[in-house]
Amino acid sequence: MHRGIARLVLVLVGFFAAVLMGFGPAQAEGPSITAIVTGADKAPISGVTVNVAGPDGFTGSGETNAEGQATIEVPAGGKYTATVDVATLPVGVEVKSGPERTINVLQGDKKALFPVVPAGEGGDSGGGGGGIFSDITVDRVLQLILDGIILSLIIALGALGLSLIFGTTGLSNFAHGELLTLGAFTVLVLNTTLGLNLIIAAPIGIVISAALWGWGQNQILWKPLRRRGTGLIAAMIVSIGLAIALRYTILFFFGGSPESYAQFAGQPGIDLGPVFVTPKAIILSIIAVIFLVAAVAWLKGSRLGKATRAVSDNPALASASGVNVERVISVVWVLGALLAAYGGVFLGMTQNVVWTMGQFLLLTMFAAVVLGGLGTISGAIVGSFVVGITVQLSTLIVPPELKTASALLLMIVLLLIRPQGLLGRPERVG
Amino acid sequence: MDMGFVLTQAISQAIGVTAIIYLLATMGLNIQFGYTGLLNFGQIAFVAVGSYAIGVFMVQWQGSAFVPNLWVAILYAILLSVVLALILGVPTLRLRADYLAIVTIAAGEIIRLLFKSTDALGGAQGINGKMGEEFYAINPFPEQDRFDFGPLSYTRNDAWVVTVGWIVIVLLLLLTWALMRSPWGRVLKGIREDEDAVRSLGKSTYLRKMQALILGGIFGTLGGVFWAVAKQSVQPDSFVPAFTFFCYTILILGGAARVMGPVVGAIIFWFLLVFIEQFLLLLISNGTITFLEPTQVGPIRFILVGLGLMLLMIFRPQGILGDKKEIALDAR
Numbered sequence: 230m231h232r233g234i235a236r237l238v239l240v241l242v243g244f245f246a247a248v249l250m251g252f253g254p255a256q257a258e259g260p261s262i263t264a265i266v267t268g269a270d271k272a273p274i275s276g277v278t279v280n281v282a283g284p285d286g287f288t289g290s291g292e293t294n295a296e297g298q299a300t301i302e303v304p305a306g307g308k309y310t311a312t313v314d315v316a317t318l319p320v321g322v323e324v325k326s327g328p329e330r331t332i333n334v335l336q337g338d339k340k341a342l343f344p345v346v347p348a349g350e351g352g353d354s355g356g357g358g359g360g361i362f363s364d365i366t367v368d369r370v371l372q373l374i375l376d377g378i379i380l381s382l383i384i385a386l387g388a389l390g391l392s393l394i395f396g397t398t399g400l401s402n403f404a405h406g407e408l409l410t411l412g413a414f415t416v417l418v419l420n421t422t423l424g425l426n427l428i429i430a431a432p433i434g435i436v437i438s439a440a441l442w443g444w445g446q447n448q449i450l451w452k453p454l455r456r457r458g459t460g461l462i463a464a465m466i467v468s469i470g471l472a473i474a475l476r477y478t479i480l481f482f483f484g485g486s487p488e489s490y491a492q493f494a495g496q497p498g499i500d501l502g503p504v505f506v507t508p509k510a511i512i513l514s515i516i517a518v519i520f521l522v523a524a525v526a527w528l529k530g531s532r533l534g535k536a537t538r539a540v541s542d543n544p545a546l547a548s549a550s551g552v553n554v555e556r557v558i559s560v561v562w563v564l565g566a567l568l569a570a571y572g573g574v575f576l577g578m579t580q581n582v583v584w585t586m587g588q589f590l591l592l593t594m595f596a597a598v599v600l601g602g603l604g605t606i607s608g609a610i611v612g613s614f615v616v617g618i619t620v621q622l623s624t625l626i627v628p629p630e631l632k633t634a635s636a637l638l639l640m641i642v643l644l645l646i647r648p649q650g651l652l653g654r655p656e657r658v659g
Numbered sequence: 660m661d662m663g664f665v666l667t668q669a670i671s672q673a674i675g676v677t678a679i680i681y682l683l684a685t686m687g688l689n690i691q692f693g694y695t696g697l698l699n700f701g702q703i704a705f706v707a708v709g710s711y712a713i714g715v716f717m718v719q720w721q722g723s724a725f726v727p728n729l730w731v732a733i734l735y736a737i738l739l740s741v742v743l744a745l746i747l748g749v750p751t752l753r754l755r756a757d758y759l760a761i762v763t764i765a766a767g768e769i770i771r772l773l774f775k776s777t778d779a780l781g782g783a784q785g786i787n788g789k790m791g792e793e794f795y796a797i798n799p800f801p802e803q804d805r806f807d808f809g810p811l812s813y814t815r816n817d818a819w820v821v822t823v824g825w826i827v828i829v830l831l832l833l834l835t836w837a838l839m840r841s842p843w844g845r846v847l848k849g850i851r852e853d854e855d856a857v858r859s860l861g862k863s864t865y866l867r868k869m870q871a872l873i874l875g876g877i878f879g880t881l882g883g884v885f886w887a888v889a890k891q892s893v894q895p896d897s898f899v900p901a902f903t904f905f906c907y908t909i910l911i912l913g914g915a916a917r918v919m920g921p922v923v924g925a926i927i928f929w930f931l932l933v934f935i936e937q938f939l940l941l942l943i944s945n946g947t948i949t950f951l952e953p954t955q956v957g958p959i960r961f962i963l964v965g966l967g968l969m970l971l972m973i974f975r976p977q978g979i980l981g982d983k984k985e986i987a988l989d990a991r
Contacts, residue, residue, distance in 0.1 A: 360947040401757045424944045454973065461989030462756060464697060466911070467972045469904050474965025481958040592768060595761045603757070627776075630783075637765040642760060 262332055263300045266293050266310050266343045267495050268322070271610075273297025274345060278317040283309035288308040292317075308332070311341045322346060325495065340486045342581075344495035365625050368503040369400055373621040375504050379579065381617025382517040386572030387590060388597040389524060390565025396541030396604035397561050400454065401465045404472035405569065405594065406587030407479075412438040412570025413577040413586060414479055420490050427492040427578075435570040443566025455558075472588070479584040487581035513575045520571055521610060524564060528606050533560060541604055593620065593633060596640040602653025611651060617638070665941055667810045669934035671925045676817070676889045679824035680706075680882045682925040685906040685913075686831060687878030692907075693915035694839060695871040696851030698756045700903050701747065701763030703771045705876040707898040708743050709883020711774055712736035714786035714893035719779065721788075729793040733884055740880035743770075756987075762899050775895035778988035785895055791888035795819065801971045820889045827885075828922070831878060834919045838874075847871055848916070851987050876986040894926045914981030923979055936960050 264279040274297050281288045291299035303309060313328040322345045330341045389596045391405045416434030419425045425433070450471070454464060469472045488496075498505040528534035539547040540557045569587075576586055599610025615621040616636045623635035643651070662694045672678060684702050691697040716725075716732040726732050751762045798819040800806065813821065838844045849857040850864050859865050887893050905928075913924025931957045939956045942948040951959075975981040 401760065448754050457973075459973065463972050463976055463988040465698075465760065466907060467969050469907070470964070470965045470968030470970075470972065473901070473904060474969065477958040477961035477965065481955055481962065592765055596765065599758065599761055626692065630776045631772050634769040637769050638767060641750060641762055641769075644754065644758065648754060648758070 233603060241244075245348050259342075260304075260339075261300050261302045262309060262311055262339050262341055263298055264275060264291070264293065264313070264341045264343060266297045266299075266313065266345060268319075268345045274319065275581050276317065278314035279341075279343075280312045280314060281309055283311075286644030313343050318345065329530070331422055337584060342487060342489065346495060349627055370622070371503045372505065373624065374618060375506060377618035377621035378614070379510055379514055379616040379617075380621060382514055383572045383575050384593055384597050384617050385521055385589065385610050385613035386517060386568045386575065387587075387594040388601075388613045389521065390434075390561075390568050391594050392563045392598045392601070392604055392606065393528075393537065393541075394565050395598070396606075397537060397544070398451070399461050399464075400451070400468065401461075401595075402474060403465065403468040403591065404588075405565070406591030407472050407475040408442055408569035408587065409476065409573035409576065409590060410479060410568050410584060410587035411442045411573070412566070413582045414483060415441075415570065416574050417483075417488060417490065417577065417582050419491075426468070426493075427490050430490075431574050435567060435574065438570035438573075439563045439567035442570070443562045443564075444559060445456070446566070447562035452555065452558075472591075476584060476588060483584060485584060487583040489581060493578060502565075507579070514620070517571065517575060518622070520568060524568060525606060525610070533557065534537070538606075570644035589633075593617075593636055596636050599640050600650055602650025605650070605652050608650055608652035615651075661941070663810070665934060665937040668937045669930045671811045671813075672933040673930035674821065674825070675929070676820055676824070676885075678925050678929040679821065679828065680886045680889075681902075681909060681929070682828060682905060682921055683831070683882030683885060684879045684902070685909045685921040686835065687875035687882070687924060688903075688906050688910055689875075689917075689921050690835065690847075690871055690878070691875035691916060691918070692987065693910060693920065694851065695755075695847045695868060697752075697868060697871060697875075698760040698987075699763050699872065699875065700760045700900070701765075701767035702875070702879050702906055703898050703900060703902040704743060704747070704763075705740050705766075705879030706766040706883035706886065706902065707770055707774065707895075708739050708860070709880035709885075710887040710893045710898070711786075711883075712739055712779060712880075713790050713798070713884050713887035714788075715780060717887075718786050718788035719751040719788040720782070722875065728982065729791050729888075736880055736884050737755045737877055740876045741873050744869070744876040748869045748872045752865055752872065763859075764903070767898070767900055767903065771895055771898045774898075781893065781895070783895065786893040787891070790891055790893075794823075794888055820885075824885060827881065831881075832918055832922070839918065843867075843870075848985075851916075851985075904968070905964065908964055911968065911971050911978050914978035916982070917980040920978060920980050927979075932960055932964070935963060 238598045263283055264281075266277045267278070268274050273293070275293050275294045276299075277299070278290055279293065279299045279301065280288065281303065282288050283303055289301045289303065291301045293299045299310075310331045311332055313324050313416050315323070318324070325346045325592045328343070330343070332339050332341050384420070387405060387409055390408070391402060394400055394402050394405070412435060415438045416427070416431050419430035419434045419437075420427050423430075451464070452468075454467065458606045469625045496507045498507045528537055535555050536547065536552045537560065539550070539552055540554050544554050549556075572590075575586065576590070580586075593616055594613075595617050597612035598609050599612070600615055601610070601612025616639070619639055620632045620636045623632050627635060684706050686724070687705065688702050691699045691702075712735055713729070716735060717729060720726055727736065728963065747763065747766050751759050751778055754762065775783050778788070795816055798815065800815050800818055803815065806813050806815065812982065841848070845855060846862050846867050849860075849862075850867060854864050857867075883931065886897075909924035909928045910921055911924070912928055914920035936956055936959075939948065939959065940953060943951055943953055971978065976986050976988055
């Protein structure tokens with residue numbers, strides 16, 4: 230057997246043994262729901278009444294203690310709704326994304342987070358509320374465009390890596406969403422488990438992610454597969470298997486409930502005339518732009534960047550011209566994982582850190598890459614902005630749950646007209 | 660709970676309702692991916708159309724003259740599935756394999772989100788109610804509570820559902836076998852091997868690919884019909900992309916481009932999945948394993964599916980029955 234493959238098996242076996250060997254959390258007691266009400270910087274808010282309703286007419290309620298927590302025992306597992314009694318909240322604030330949460334209790338304690346923000350800031354961040362034409366106002370359109378730009382930046386951070394990996398190796402990486410999730414969780418572990426401040430934890434976590442999940446993944450899995458001559462479709466299906474395995478491994482260790490970082494959670498928004506935005510979103514966006522501009526400049530300008538584009542164009546020719554193809558691919562994986570990890574942190578800070586976060590973005594990232602033209606650098610970024618802004622603006626006319634569908638539909642329609650994507654070069658297909 | 664219970668559970672699931680649903684969808688996928696090389700990642704869309712057709716026609720439109728009974732509803736489901744295949748196929752079948760994969764998975768998600776947000780189709784709650792009374796009315800099993808086949812025990816309705824399910828599967832397997840040894844089937848395999856060569860022989864590959872997509876889609880739709888009738892409930896969030904990925908795992912495990920591949924794959928897949936789950940739960944309940952919670956067993960199952968799919972694809976892409984030369988592993 231090939232040495233690389235043998236190593237892969239060893240790692241997988243070791244990984245799985247580790248999964249089975251004892252990372253399981255402590256045994257829990259009877260089922261319960263813990264509602265956590267927090268304000269700016271996760272400051273707990275006490276004295277808030279939380280009502281719980283569930284199957285068979287069960288109702289219960291509790292009042293948050295000094296830690297902002299209220300634990301309500303429930304009779305059995307099932308689907309419950311926890312609602313914050315808005316009358317008991319401090320004046321001038323509201324619960325982000327509405328005062329109601331639906332919670333699936335299995336066993337043990339399940340947490341429901343109620344981040345509180347100043348009234349008007351985030352009652353429905355990103356969603357935009359109902360989908361009726363009469364709701365269209367200039368303010369709302371501007372707010373949605375701003376939300377769309379923020380979403381576009383997160384998509385672009387993932388899509389650029391996805392496109393580069395596709396360009397250099399031909400792999401449609403269905404596990405790319407998990408690079409975002411892994412990045413966000415790596416930072417979460419440094420931040421909440423090890424207690425590092427997020428400002429320190431984020432850069433360290435992103436570098437670890439780039440090394441471990443980017444370079445490491447390529448080294449352990451994809452490089453041996455390439456040496457083995459695994460076909461592109463086979464590799465694509467391998468990436469699907471990897472995505473499933475990684476996603477459920479995260480669920481296994483961290484559970485299914487959304488988590489927040491210890492700092493900057495529930496930050497109050499600031500009023501910029503027609504639009505509301507949180508300061509953290511502004512700073513995160515600026516850093517994202519810096520990351521993206523630097524990445525593009527590096528790809529366009531530097532020697533290695535040129536080599537990357539050469540490999541994308543024609544690996545055999547690049548190799549014959551003296552480019553170290555494997556080295557370029559390694560660099561691309563590191564860069565892709567680095568950008569994706571930052572995208573994950575961005576998403577985790579503005580929303581939640583949850584095991585499905587990358588999965589939900591994967592299709593929009595693909596839509597962005599396909600829209601812009603598979604494998605092109607600027608195409609991925611242009612595509613991301615088209616997709617991100619479409620997703621948010623579409624909530625003006627369609628229900629919010631259909632906003633992702635609108636971007637996917639846009640991709641399919643564009644493929645009909647321009648199969649090579651917006652910026653791609655035409656190529657004879659099929 | 661003991662070892663006997665674990666084995667009984669695993670065996671009954673391996674030939675039970677869920678396995679039948681997945682098997683029907685996978686047999687469709689076998690025609691599309693196994694024989695023709697079409698990378699359809701949206702098989703769940705066809706399943707959803709089948710389930711929703713039954714749910715909407717039998718519950719939402721109950722008593723309308725348009726749908727007098729279940730059998731007509733099944734006919735409509737098949738027609739809708741053909742329409743879906745045409746809508747999906749016209750823009751995508753000319754695309755490269757990787758584009759096709761992304762577009763079909765996107766189409767599946769669009770359909771799920773659309774159904775979920777349309778109140779006339781039950782919205783997020785889905786559709787619950789009596790679907791398929793006509794089917795249960797012709798149940799020939801004598802009136803009694805349970806039927807025991809060796810260690811397996813079924814209710815009267817389940818026994819009927821499983822029996823009909825396997826009869827349908829056998830008929831469709833015969834159909835697949837006959838089609839794939841016909842000249843039509845040989846053209847499909849030719850498309851998988853070298854589309855340009857087939858085209859140069861004067862065959863319309865586009866047309867044949869469309870036919871394969873339609874036929875495989877109908878198989879998936881029948882799985883969806885079966886799902887609605889057996890479970891009497893249609894939930895939008897059952898129709899997630901992961902379903903299709905499970906079908907791929909089953910297909911590759913059993914062996915793609917083999918008539919019996921999906922059958923072998925589905926039985927082994929569900930046996931292993933349920934066996935591992937129940938075995939771990941047994942070990943937890945009698946205290947042998949103390950570091951796991953029962954809720955963590957679910958994720959372990961999926962981790963195993965993911966790892967299984969990876970390892971199969973790397974080390975044995977032809978699965979149990981297949982031939983490595985016959986799998987579409989590389990296409991641009």
